[in-house]
Amino acid sequence: MTQPIPMVEIWRGDLLESQHLGHAVVCDSSGQVVEAWGDDEKVIYPRSSCKMLQALPLVESGAADAFGLTSEQLALSCASHKGAAIHTDRVQVWLNDLGLSVSDFRCGPQKPSDKDAHEALVRAGKQPCQIHNNCSGKHSGFLTLTKHLGAGSEYTQVDHPVQRAARSAFEEMTGEDAEFYGIDGCSAPNFSTSVTGLARAMARMAKPTVKGARAQASERLVNAMRTHPELVAGEGGACTELMRAMNGKVAIKTGAEAVYVAILPEQGLGMALKIADGGTRAAEAAIAGLLVKYGALDANHPMARKRLHGPILNRNGLNTGHMRLSPDFIQL
Amino acid sequence: MTQPIPMVEIWRGDLLESQHLGHAVVCDSSGQVVEAWGDDEKVIYPRSSCKMLQALPLVESGAADAFGLTSEQLALSCASHKGAAIHTDRVQVWLNDLGLSVSDFRCGPQKPSDKDAHEALVRAGKQPCQIHNNCSGKHSGFLTLTKHLGAGSEYTQVDHPVQRAARSAFEEMTGEDAEFYGIDGCSAPNFSTSVTGLARAMARMAKPTVKGARAQASERLVNAMRTHPELVAGEGGACTELMRAMNGKVAIKTGAEAVYVAILPEQGLGMALKIADGGTRAAEAAIAGLLVKYGALDANHPMARKRLHGPILNRNGLNTGHMRLSPDFIQL
Numbered sequence: 001m002t003q004p005i006p007m008v009e010i011w012r013g014d015l016l017e018s019q020h021l022g023h024a025v026v027c028d029s030s031g032q033v034v035e036a037w038g039d040d041e042k043v044i045y046p047r048s049s050c051k052m053l054q055a056l057p058l059v060e061s062g063a064a065d066a067f068g069l070t071s072e073q074l075a076l077s078c079a080s081h082k083g084a085a086i087h088t089d090r091v092q093v094w095l096n097d098l099g100l101s102v103s104d105f106r107c108g109p110q111k112p113s114d115k116d117a118h119e120a121l122v123r124a125g126k127q128p129c130q131i132h133n134n135c136s137g138k139h140s141g142f143l144t145l146t147k148h149l150g151a152g153s154e155y156t157q158v159d160h161p162v163q164r165a166a167r168s169a170f171e172e173m174t175g176e177d178a179e180f181y182g183i184d185g186c187s188a189p190n191f192s193t194s195v196t197g198l199a200r201a202m203a204r205m206a207k208p209t210v211k212g213a214r215a216q217a218s219e220r221l222v223n224a225m226r227t228h229p230e231l232v233a234g235e236g237g238a239c240t241e242l243m244r245a246m247n248g249k250v251a252i253k254t255g256a257e258a259v260y261v262a263i264l265p266e267q268g269l270g271m272a273l274k275i276a277d278g279g280t281r282a283a284e285a286a287i288a289g290l291l292v293k294y295g296a297l298d299a300n301h302p303m304a305r306k307r308l309h310g311p312i313l314n315r316n317g318l319n320t321g322h323m324r325l326s327p328d329f330i331q332l
Numbered sequence: 333m334t335q336p337i338p339m340v341e342i343w344r345g346d347l348l349e350s351q352h353l354g355h356a357v358v359c360d361s362s363g364q365v366v367e368a369w370g371d372d373e374k375v376i377y378p379r380s381s382c383k384m385l386q387a388l389p390l391v392e393s394g395a396a397d398a399f400g401l402t403s404e405q406l407a408l409s410c411a412s413h414k415g416a417a418i419h420t421d422r423v424q425v426w427l428n429d430l431g432l433s434v435s436d437f438r439c440g441p442q443k444p445s446d447k448d449a450h451e452a453l454v455r456a457g458k459q460p461c462q463i464h465n466n467c468s469g470k471h472s473g474f475l476t477l478t479k480h481l482g483a484g485s486e487y488t489q490v491d492h493p494v495q496r497a498a499r500s501a502f503e504e505m506t507g508e509d510a511e512f513y514g515i516d517g518c519s520a521p522n523f524s525t526s527v528t529g530l531a532r533a534m535a536r537m538a539k540p541t542v543k544g545a546r547a548q549a550s551e552r553l554v555n556a557m558r559t560h561p562e563l564v565a566g567e568g569g570a571c572t573e574l575m576r577a578m579n580g581k582v583a584i585k586t587g588a589e590a591v592y593v594a595i596l597p598e599q600g601l602g603m604a605l606k607i608a609d610g611g612t613r614a615a616e617a618a619i620a621g622l623l624v625k626y627g628a629l630d631a632n633h634p635m636a637r638k639r640l641h642g643p644i645l646n647r648n649g650l651n652t653g654h655m656r657l658s659p660d661f662i663q664l
Contacts, residue, residue: 013515019609021353183344185652258350277353314516315440320515
């Protein structure tokens, strides 16, 4: 088995302080590997990086149209949002439209990562609830499909029709049978694939090879993500900032434990990477590096520089170090 | 150069999701390596794990006695505290005793990691200040020595008498010349050493081999840490919980970018480890494993199990996975 390769370096002064290893694959829409680093067959959980795959049944089943979902709602169904007002307000409206309430969610409560939203809760003496869960948009999509199918309330169970549909779409897009599944932070099942399988699925999202409902659903979800980068993560989030820096040409998505994917419709390419140790800072740097290498991101854009290089500031705002891509990975 | 070895595994369901590599060394007080994993000559920044070394000049200079510092204050001088009231109240009293104010600190403001303290600030509409900085105890020690020496106000400068004294103590204890230094999160210089050098310094803290001011200072600082585990980190912190689990027999200390050290006076041993990727969860698991292996920590103590195994709970409190030490490192 090929080992992960050095991908991202953390420097302080003149010493390499920490280093992240990882695996990455770029695929084209025929499913062929264009370029790979580390072990392209490494089996991983995509975690939240595959939300757009989990959302495919929502659209291709007709549920999204039956409930009149907007492009904003489709973006939220693919989001790991920060629980800011722009996210939670829209999720609440969605729940209202479904005739459901927060208690119908099965994602669990989560403190908003948006600073203002968290501080507003504290000042109001309120606890975070399920609507603040970064996955509440995805779960709104699950609830929409549940209602459309007339299925039961326990939509995160692995044998629920919504999760069976999500698994089918996932396996068809990755081109692999899922060998494992784990329970995600939001209690939905998360199915395993190789890094190549995940990149292949993203290439197929980028440029569907077969016309039909799957192709239309893919295009609508990718366009929704590209059109509403602020809904996919939130202010200060890497997905939001890097998608803005690419002027909506590319959709990207992070996943827990340092997974990152990119969907490049113009080039018909998909990218997937996993940092072996689960370090998010490295996944953000590595996806930025891949996007620069493939001409989608300007290496000198401030949002690209922030993820690629830092600087690493301390609590007095002093520059104490920097990040860089390992020369073994990508030389910018 | 020896590579880092697999030390800590993160499992979700039946899949190894992420893995951390690292280096670790156990030394005795003669400075000899008792056991080592990975590259024992790996050069690292100890970051906050060496605060007890940085505090040596405070005690051996006579400054601590001249200002009547208590055991609690010595513990705070070695702490990375959470900015809880038990920490900031004591730091404020210390500043008052010195006739100084928060503006004399050079550590920069930091949001308290203690939830209650942070929420109290938000409710009061106040911003975190330098007293909340996890290093404000160390900086109180620096200010005390500065005053004792009649030195200038810019005590974080590398050529300031306080930092020159800290460097000398550090190099004497590690037995190595510091090849690099970096600016730490709190703006103080942080000097490099090998993992072996750091373990050697901890063994010398555990069991000084030469009687005198250095030995007395070492013993007082180690005893202060062991006596006041709640001041060294805070409620919920790994240092606090694991020191309590060992009933005050051992002093341990974490450092940023996944460094951890342990001082075992009864056995005359010192331990140091660095997780290569900077992942703190792995450093906490690894030090717990070393302490179990050397008979200092009960593997079945709930606080040991928490760091060694998890469980990894999701936002609904479901058990989604677990951690374990890599069999290549330690088999419990």
